[in-house]
Amino acid sequence: MVKKLLSCVEEYKKTTALSMFLVIFESFIEILIPTLMAIIIDEGISQGRTSVVWQLGILLILLALLGLFIGALSGRYAAIASAGFAKNLRKTLFFNVQKFSFSNIDKFTAPSLITRMTTDVTNLQNAYQMLVRIMIKSPVQFSFAIIMSALINPNMVLIFIGIAPFLAGTLIFIGRKVHPIFERVFRSYDHLNNIVQENLHGIRVVKSYVRQAFEIQKFQNISQIVYKRFSKAEKLLAFNQPLMQSTAYICILLISWVGAHLIVGQTMSTGELSSLFVYTFQILISLNMFSMVFVMFLISRASAQRVVAVMEEESDLKNNDVALTTVADGRVHFHHVFFQYPTALNHRVLKDISFSAETGETIGIVGGTGSSKTTLVQLIPRLYDVTDGQVELAGRDVGDYDMDALRQNIGVVLQNNILFSGTIMENIRWGNPQASKQEVRNACIMAQADEFIQELPDGYQTYIEQGGSNVSGGQRQRLCIARALLKQPKVLILDDSTSAVDTKTESKILETFRTKLPYTTKFIVAQRITSVQDADKILVLDNGEITDIGAHNQLLQTSAIYQEIYEAQTKGFGEADAK
Template sequence: MIKNLLKYVGEYKKEALLTPFFVTLEVILDVIIPLLMAMIVDRGITGKSQTDILWIGSALILCAILALIFGMLSARYAATASAGFAKNIRQQVFENIQQFSFANIDRFSTSSLVTRLTTDITNVQNAFQMTIRILVRSPLLFIFSILMAFRLNDQLALTFLFIIPFLALGLFLIIKFAHPAFKQVFRIYDHLNQVVQENLQGIRIVKSYVKEEHEVQKFTDVSSTIYRAFSKAERIVAFNQPVMQIAIYTCLLLISWIGAHLIVAGSLTTGELMSMFMYVMQILVALNMMSMVFVMLIISRPSAERILEVLDEKSDLTDSSNPLTTITDGSVEFINVDFSYTDDKEKLVLKQANFQIQSGQTVGIIGGTGSGKTSLIQLIPRLYDVTSGQVKVGGQDVKDYSIEALRDSVSVVLQNNVLFSGTIKENLRWGNEQATDQELIEACQLAQADEFIQRFPNGYDTYIEQGGSNVSGGQKQRLTIARALLKKPKILILDDSTSAVDTKTDALIQQAFYQTIPDTTKIIIAQRITSVEQADLVIVMEEGKINGVGTPAEMLATNQIYQEVYQSQQKGFGAVHE
């Protein structure tokens, strides 16, 4: 796990290596300082040359200044290296997510991916910074201080050997019980992010149904769960401080008692005892810092595991070894297609789908909610792969094309298409970055969007708020249709994408399609019969199966589902129940 993450240090290796270098110099000086102080005290007590004391004092001041400089440099390089390390991980995680298929994203969740990109990476960043600085400083300070303590008096130094096993056992037990507790905390954080995300995205629904109190209660429940889980984890980690205090006070008491006897016996000077106390404090501070790092590592380990889960996840959709990059036409063919979102043949949402669409045809797809309409069209641009069977575009299996080439030739306006923060022009150019202003206008005219855009004070430079919250549902749909048209696709798929526009505008859009892009294959999922009445072909779906395929006239004459929909919309709701 550590090896996999460390490769993301990348261009910040220099800073990551300079940090422990300066830390080492700082520690060496910190260890020398108590020795110099002992020399000053002993010479002062014995009344030796003041010149010696001044020289030693000057050396002491110089060591302190250099230690401060080296400490500042190590802190600076550690901050740069850790921030760069986190930046590289965040970049790679985000890039990996961009390669995910819908199936990959379904295995995680949006809220979980947000947590991993923010909280988890911050935890790993903090752990990395503490590791290259404090986890280097602490062992060095511990080892050098132990050596200096034994150099001064081995009897006093032996005191530490009795304390270290006690500390090691305490830290082991803390790590053992705290790690699973923190894993649980981060899983709950995912749920908290989900609650917040759903609330903010659906804030208009919340207010229209006066559900503010319900949402507050839901947030309170999740927040309370995090509080309980985090409190449990922190209570375990809190044992670290008492363990350290017991060790520190025990050492001080033993060294005070033994040192007093050694001074009386003449085998230890006052200055040496004072130095010993300083080494004791350095040793115990080093142990305390190491325990703090271990606590941070306990917290960051679940985060690192969650980050690696995303980094190790590979897209279910990959190009073949020698993919095709040219799509000859917009013909579509389904051959014995079965599809399950979970690759479970017992949970198929599409079963034995068979039909053929000629290039340039307009095809309507109708069916009840949950009949598999959206699942069907998502297989054409390979948003998902079939569980069994074959989908062909332009006479070739979609798996034979490069994903980029296929999706460039297939424009999909999904049910929940969104607009992004930015101007209308910037949103439209998602379809074609090089599109001219005239091409934008033509696409919007085709999608019946130009008229309302021109009414905006800033026209095509009007700023769209996040998610398109400052335009109506119908306006948003027309903008997303225009965006799709700018790709000049061979296949245009509209997944109930005119449901929020009036029937007149819908008819104008359909008429524009027939007249302006006759060579483009148009697949329209619709709830309105009027949206598919002029289609060349209608596909009727029921419970994941193709219930019927034919012209609108043929479906009206022979297909019961089509007849029921037609009658309910043409004669009104009451006629269906006569």
Template sequence: MKDLKHIFSYLKPYRRDLFLAIFLVFVECVFEMLIPLLMTDMVDIGVANHDIAFLLQQGGKMVLCAVLALVTGLLYARYAARAAYGFGAELRQAEYRRLQDYAFSNLDRFSTPSLVTRMTTDVTVMQNAVNAGLRPLVRSPVMLFMGIGLAFFLNPNLALVFVLTAPILGIILALIVHKVSPLYRRQQQAVDHVNGRLQESFTAIRAIKAFVRGSYETEQFSKVNDELTDASRDTFRHAVLNLPAFQAVMYTAIVLILWQGGKQMLVGGMLVGDLTAFLSYVLQVMNSLMMISNVFLLLTRSLASARRIREVLEEVPALTDAAAPVGSVPNGEIDFEDVSFQYVQGAQTYALSHVNLHIPAGATVGILGGTGAAKTTLVQLIPRLYDATLGTVRVGGHDVRDYDLGTLRDAVGIVLQKNVLFSGTIRDNLRWGDPDADDDTLWQACRMACADEFLSRMPDGLDTDLGQGGVNVSGGQKQRLCIARTLLKRPKVLIFDDSTSAVDTATEASIRRALSSLSDVTKIIIAQRVTSVMQADQIILLEDGRVHAVGTHDQLLRSDPIYQEIYASQMKGGQNDGQAL
């Protein structure tokens, strides 16, 4: 219940609507409970005495109560909906804000499909718990206690039936809840798996069609779909047992009441109207018990979703600002001082081990290494996407942990290995680098990234719509747009994580020449091609997470066998050494 208490705290902005809804349900119950009392006198006095005026009077009161109950019910629906959907919006907003504070290491603990499910399906479950559960949650105890009280008022002996039947129903309900509770969590995890398969299939749809693997992917989706079907079937197979259990107890109670009530009527101990009203209260009480059982099942499912949402909200961001953060980055000087890093705390191996590097401000540095050499891991420590496990990373002479995170990341521009563009126009995407950039500034960045040559051929230029994820441009064009977007940040450190792999060598050379004019910017280039880094002031060769060698192209070509091997393998076929570039 602690999970539910924490999650329902997000209802605070809608407390007025919530309390109004609760009050209206209470008033509705009062009007409904008055109707059987009015009916008692109507039967025992009006019908027995053939008093038409009294019948009309009592009938009018019953109609008035029914109309007032209807009006309060409609008003309840309005306020409950405002509270429920506002609550859902608050939860989604809170989860999204928390996700924006996450470091990469936090995101590594959750799969993307699971986060999507937690922000959609799980929030919807909580939203429905308020919208569909508030009415029976308030109504059932009010109707239960008022019904039992009025039943005892009419006939205490018959009311003892409740003392016998209610505990039986309670025991059955407890057993059902105990069985169903873990099944709801399993069901939500199955939703995660379905979302994961859908996301992967839609993202890789071109590869699926290119390899004619549609049938295979359909089969894989069928597996997770069947998993969700089986989990849902198993869950609700147990959850619906409360209905036959309720009906069995209710009909048993009615039979006992009719039997005992009939005997009392024969000896004159009870009137027809009293028995009719008593049966009405029996149905009200039993219906209340049924609503309570449904509320328990709803809360049981909500508890599973609340735990999943709370895990997101209570995840502590791995990266936080210092108590008195440094507010500006003086220059692009970078130092790694005996840095080691592991993605999972306590892992047996380090992704980076004892890295010591000094990169002067304004230098151009190339990073080479085989797959798994931890090139990307190394540069991710500079803008503090991860924190070093051991050692210190400095930018501009300060430990990166001493900076305000926003300040540091504004000073470090990184063109990621996986180029990401967003739905909207080219202009919208470029302004991620500088929201206030005018057209001249945008075109200047595009010229440096060699993106102007294809933009000038597009009918709408900067206003060209990219489609979802940039599907309307090629891989090379996407890379150049991402470079232009990063240049607009005017960073002090510029990192290219294999971000020119999709462009031809001539275009790459043009981009390098343009970047060379940024003399005050430290440029770090991760590349697979030797020609991409031959002109660098310094080349860092990584091997298995360690710095194998550091030097210029000429120095490494003379002294390092691994660099010599890389150079020889890439320059076969009469390629020049790239000096002209």
């Protein structure tokens, strides 16, 4: 785990090493100061030698200023190194997430990934900065102070050696109790982020149903859980500081008692005792710093495990060693396909799916709620991989293609029509970043979007808010269709992508597909029969199985499910919930 994290230090290795070197130098200077103080007391003040006091006093001030400068410089380099480490860590996480399949994202969930890239990385950044400075300074200063104390009086070192096991045992006990609590705290943060994200995303629904009080209570409940778990951990950690202070007082009392006897016995000078007190404080300060690092380690250890889990996660979908980069045509064939989600290993949502679609054909897909229509079309661009069976495109298994090349030849308009912050032009060019303005407009004309775009004050330069909140649902769908058309795909998949469009506009879009896309294979998942009734083939799904395949008129005679949907939509009962 540590090796994986340190791989993100990269170009900041020199900065880190320089900060560490300066910390050691700073500690060495701090160790010299008590020795100079002892000489000033014993050879200057006690013997009345003013010149010694002045000379060593000036040297003492210069060393103090030098230590201050080196400490500040070390802190600066440590801050740069830790910020760079965090930057690289976030980059590594984000880049790896971009490789994830849908199943990988389902495993972690979006709110959890956000928490790991923000809160957890920040914890690791703070821990790294403390590691570079305090974790180095603490043992170095402790070792130097012990050595200098031993040179003054070896017996005094026994005091520290006697207390060390007690301190170590107590810290280990606290650590074992606290670490599991912090693991639960960060899982609660994931839940908290999920609630906030869900609320903000659906704020219009919340206000429409006057559910603000319910959402506030839900937020307060999870906030209270986070508070209780964090408070429990902090209560245990609170013992750390009193423990260190008590240890400091005990050490000072013992050194004072032993030192007084040694001075009376004339085996130790006043200056040596004074410097010994300073070294004692340095030893205790170094132990206190170590305890601070220990606390930070407990917090960051849970974060490190969560971050490394994302770094080590490999996509379920991988390219073959020799992957095809060219898709010849839009022929699609399903051969006895079975599929189950990784999180539901004992439940197959698609069962023995077999059908063929020739180049240029339009395939309609209808069925009841939960019949796995969306899952079926997501197997074509390998958003998921089949569990058993085979999906072919242009006569080759989709797994034989380079994934980027495969998806570049498949235009997908998913159920959730997502637009990103930016202009309309920028959003549509997601389909082809190199497309000209005229090509973008042609795609919008085909998607019946050009007319309403031209009516906007800034036309194609109109700024789209996050999620497309400043355009209607039907406009958002048409923009997403235009984005997919700009790819000039071999296969076009519309997953309930015209549900918010009026029937007249939808009819124009489908007519355009028939006349303008003769060599593109089209899959239309729809709730309305009117969306698929002119398709070459219509698949009727029920509980993950194809119950019927045929044209509209044929299915009206042979498919009970299709008849039920058709009658519900044509006899005034309202549209069936066929999704």
